[in-house]
Amino acid sequence: MFERIDPRSPTPIYAQIAERVRVAVAAGELTKGDGLPSVRALATRLRVNPATVVQAYRELEQEKLVEMRQGAGTYVLEMPADSRARERQAAAKRLVRGLMEDAARLGIQKEDIKKALNGELNEGGR
Amino acid sequence: MSDAIIARNVAYRAGKEFAIRDLAMTVPTGSVYGFLGPNGSGKTTTLRLLLGMLPADDGAITVLGHDVPLGVHKALAKIGYVPERLHLYPTLTVEEIMRYHASFYPDWDNARAENLRRGFALRAEQPIERLSKGESGKLMMLLALAHNPELLVLDEPTDGLDPVVRRDVLSALLEYVSMRGATVLISSHLIHEQERICDHVGVMDGGRLVAEMPMTTFRGGIKRLRVAKGPVDRGDFPFTLLSRGNTAGREEEWVVRGWQPAMREYFHTGDSELREVIDLDLEESFIELLRSARTPAGIAAEEN
């Protein structure tokens, strides 16, 4: 889940970590009561500043996605089905926005994007 | 909470030239402070000055509340130091150096030391001269961490180590920092590593600290702009222009400091077009900063 966190990316590391957790919860990989790695374990594993991990977990806590229990670790809170669907939609929106920014930078028109998207979707059959 | 390290006006002369001058440095308590700079910029000398191993010719240094060099040995009891080169007696064994080291530090934690030794796969009866570079690096980190220090001063701790050892050494360091909340001053030219773990940056060049700020400010502050038909410099740029050059055709590449998104408006006058705002990673920010710090235009900008 936390592979290839990119410190060079303009997205701050804490935001990347938080995003991975959000997506995992939305996809059902993490459910209520599941424990996230401890700050110490994750900071050590990713070789990042522990304050960064704390910042990610706090952000998730503010979104009511997780709960940081003093001395016991961080646990995923209940996420109702419709919230999960909303989260997936929000994630999809973020993906598309990124795609459109890239397209704008390369000067690719919206029509070309639509054509390419439909083509890929049909081919994938998903 | 006062700062872990404070240096003001420090100067040091080696031979006829001043190796360090006008050094002002503040390492906040609990921070992981990355000390960057090209080779020969004076990083190792600065660390030695901060720890009282070299006598400063001028200025004031305070480490963990103690004056350097007058009370530095009291501070050293709470400092874990990893120097650039192996500094341990070659004919002693791992076990012997651990016992020697432990005798000087009242807060030595034998259980932690043993755990680290086993975790690093260091054999107790192995003489230090027979350790590989990776094993010596691990041993030095072990000795620095085992006595529960408040401050870690690390001079290129992972330089020359293979990726596996580097990961082991960094993990041990970060695990300790998470647990203890210690302050870390780490000098390294491995910028991508610094980028992951540091929340403060100090950039050294030519014996001076040319920039010091939180990591997010440092990275966020410098941007590269792709500009078409760039406007003439009327001296009223809302940002600091560090450099400007042609890339292809009428397109230019500008490197600026102090960029805010609202400054896009500036390019809406006349023919010019701002095509893209590019974030720089730490390495690129560092290179641009040095480049501008060394040119007269950059120095003028520095003084703003």
Added chain:
Amino acid sequence: MFRQVLYTQWKWARTEMFAYTLGAFLIPTAILKLAVSGLDDYSVGSMLTAVAAAGGFFVFLAFVCAIGFAVRPYLADQALRHVYSLSLPVPWATFLRYRFMAGAILLIAPTVAVYMGAALATMTAAVPSTLHTYPFGLAVRFYLSALEIYAATFLLQYVTGKYAVRVVLTIIGVLVVVELGGRMLGMSDAWVWLWDHLTTLPGPLETLTARWMMIDV
């Protein structure tokens, strides 16, 4: 802290210590036997001459031990540019005190060996009834002389550090100047004269040059 400093210095000096101890134990007997066997008569005077000749060994040993124990730890630190010692949480003066005391304690081992070696030598020699044996006195003199040389070497290293070689050369230079100056004033060996005066005055240098007698009146 001190115990560990002592342990490390002992570990570094282990081999030499063994050699000195063995030598101090066996060599006096051998030398004395050799000196006595070369005598034409067994008069008291000849015996004393023989013993005086054998005494040179002890001076030599004192120099070797003292310089060895002083220089070895310094070189170990110097090879590492003293970084480790400077980074330890003890004041520099305290650390030097530990180093000094450790060496002074290590010198006790060859001293004890000298005592036993001299005792052995005098027991196996045929001592005329008018003479007495002084192994204990000899051992005490050995320790004091060795300690002097040790202290001088120790100070020289740490005070002058990398300039030690230059300092020694300067001293030799001074002696040369004294000799030349003496010649100009008509004295044939000025520096010998100076040396004699310095060493016959009661004091540290006298112990080194006075006679080292295992057996004496």
